Amino acid sequence: MDYRTIDKEAVERREKLCQAIPDVMKGFAGMRDAAFKDGALTAKTKALIAVALGVSVRCDACVTAHMQNAVRAGATREELAEAVGVAVMMGGGPSSVYAAAVLEAYDQFYAK
Numbered sequence: 001m002d003y004r005t006i007d008k009e010a011v012e013r014r015e016k017l018c019q020a021i022p023d024v025m026k027g028f029a030g031m032r033d034a035a036f037k038d039g040a041l042t043a044k045t046k047a048l049i050a051v052a053l054g055v056s057v058r059c060d061a062c063v064t065a066h067m068q069n070a071v072r073a074g075a076t077r078e079e080l081a082e083a084v085g086v087a088v089m090m091g092g093g094p095s096s097v098y099a100a101a102v103l104e105a106y107d108q109f110y111a112k
Contacts, residue, residue: 009061050066056087063098063102
C-alpha cells in the first residue's frame, strides 16, 4: 500500500470538507489542538494513543496521519511498535493488519 498517496488523498478530502463546512472544521481543529497539547500526558504520548486508536478503528488515513504526528512529537519506530502492540492485544487479528500498516507507513516516510 502506498501510504504517501493515502495521506495526500486524505489531506485533499479534508480541505474540501473545510470549504464545505468551515465553521465545523474550525471547531474540530480547535478541539484537536486542545486534545494534543502537553498536559498530564505529553503530546507524544497522546499521539501514540491516537495511532493505537487508528489501528483499532482500522483507518488507513488515521494510521498515516497520526503516525506522522507521533514522529513529529518525538516518537521512535520502537515506541510506535509498542503502541500498536497494545492495539493488537485489544483488537485481535484484524488490528494486527493495521498495526503492521503503521510500521510500513513509517518505513515509507522515514526509512533511509
